[in-house]
Amino acid sequence: MGATAGAVWGRAEQQDFRSRVRGTLLGVAVGDALGSPVDGLGLAEIREEYGAEGLLDLGRGYGRRGAVSHLTQLTLFSVDGLIRAQVRRDTGAWHPPTDLHRAYRRWAATQRDWGPDERRKDDGWLAREEWLYARRDPTRALLLGLGDDTMGTLDVPKNPGETGPEAAARSAPFGLLVGWEPQLVVQLAVECAAQTHGGPVGYLSAGAYAVIVHALACGESLDGAVQRALALLAPRPGHEPVSEGLQHALGAVRQGIPTPARVEELIGDGTAAGLVSAAVYCALVGEDVRQGLCLAVNHDGPSAATAALTGGLLGALHGETALPPAWLAELEGRPTLLELADDFAMEMTQGPALHGPAGASPGWLARYPRA
Template sequence: MAEIWGRAEQQDFRSRVRGCLLGGAIGDALGAGIEFDSLAAIRAKHGEAGVTDYVPAYGRRGAITDDTQMSLFTVDGLIRAHVRRDTGTWHPPTDVHRAYLRWAATQADWGPDERDADAGWLAREEWLYSQRAPGRACLSGLGDDRMGTLAQPKNPGSKGCGTVMRSAPFGLLVGWEPGLVCQLAVECAAQTHGHPTGYLAAGALAVLVHALAHGNSLEEAVQQALTQLAVHSGHEETTQALRSALEAARQGPPSAARVESLGQGWTAEEALGIGVYCALVAEDVRHGLLLAVNHSGDSDSTGSICGNLLGVQHGETALPPAWVVELEGRETILQLADDFSMQMTQGAALTGASAWLSRYPVSG
């Protein structure tokens, strides 16, 4: 695709990719320290405005959770899929599944296995070897080597938000058609969560990110997601969550009460609805992210989804610098974002490059 990407387009795309990944991680980190607290408890501890900055979690400020961990491995899997395509083989769900298995190893092992030549560079990042309240369905779905599929999904009754919080990177496949982006996110979500709402919410977020990456407004992106959802059976809960987010945005000034009217975010459609609502009514990135985390529920996941949306919409320079510099793993996130951008825009020039294949081995 290098021939059709001008320099300005490449720079814009890289800014949106960085914004999406960093924005999601910032929202994740803002919610990490209050994830299991009620709104009343948050306000009692942090003041009537709730949290207005990072609060300590996992021994530091700016700590990310499993939401960001899994999102990074989604990106790793997508890069490897494209590297593998350049070598003549192509099945992205398998590459993403292998990446998720590498994430699962970070939740069980003490550290990276330096003897594993197929691990690639991301799986050798020691700071990722830390449990950050991973979801049970994600762990059990990746507890063996069998890949869940739509025909035989893992955890067929689960619709937890562990699908949607990791699925924004699929939307960054801007050269794909929206329906294919949605389908890939859905297939990869079924690897851990088999309820239609669980995997369709993941597909919807991917379509939202895809539309925003193409310069559409968030309202236009929601309409595109609704169109894609309509062709899938079992879409009703996810469709209603998006419609409820649109309706809440029209009802008046944004508030925590309106956020909580959409649910708590523990399920996939509620997390999606809250993240979309907060991005819709955001005055700026800071306002949207703080609204997304100050509620009684899964604050890190709703913050992450809102951050993905605002980040891809406005690019990395719209993110509050003080939050960027204190974010755990910022260097890793930026390296991965830039590698993804380079593979998508200049992949042909990387074909066969030994250093690139060392970072993203085709055998892994």
């Protein structure tokens, strides 16, 4: 794998990129926080609890408003792993899937430990964030896939029958590798998804979602981004459910006023392919971010994952300033999300100044150790 090297970033380009990085990560988290309180509820139950229009504002989940689930936790560790991979590139031992697996194993430790272990100096700063040491309904596939040091690969994937959306929902950060060629973004997302979701629907949905985010972060339209994903999926064995779902989402846009029934039809049996297609639909038809996210939440399917996927798309498309400020104000972990987003943007635009041949920043290497 490789990335476009030697790119020169102007100030305006850096500012736009940082806004899209922030928007993507905050969008995932806001969607997750909006959907988590009603995850597992049917539409009738949501309306009974929140009124005829359903859930239109942050509710209480995990004991507070604005709380996030394991989907946001894992997205943060995706970012951490990508930064660590870039830092390790200087050593010549560069294999991003391995760095991502190590990052996900650090997340797995937060699900079983009481708090940070200060003796693990190589864990970096994110693993020392105490608020992440909260078990937020991680799925069995995640806990099994990351339960030991053996890394799943496309040749020998973990959970080979798993088709759930969790791998796709943590894959938005791969799309923020805007200096990479799209086919490499797909490949990295697919390889990392196979560490927990070894069914083709599970890992190819992650690749499709990542490359859609990638196109949006590069300034393309959402429709054009989906067309790019379809072209890159076509040669891959087992792509048909994912491709058909995306095509169905594009066709549904022309079928009139958005309804929960249309979202549910796209979600289907709740595989990653269905949720990614539903998220694309919600992002396409929502008049603004708030409406798109509310559409992604109010239906009979999985609300948190659908809204998290939708939020990542809308954040990459519009940047952070398009997200509802009142929701951001109550979002759990917002300082951590912003700090990590800005670190990612700085690494991707100015990495050589932080750890290049001319010298290294000790503070940066303490945050993102090469070990």
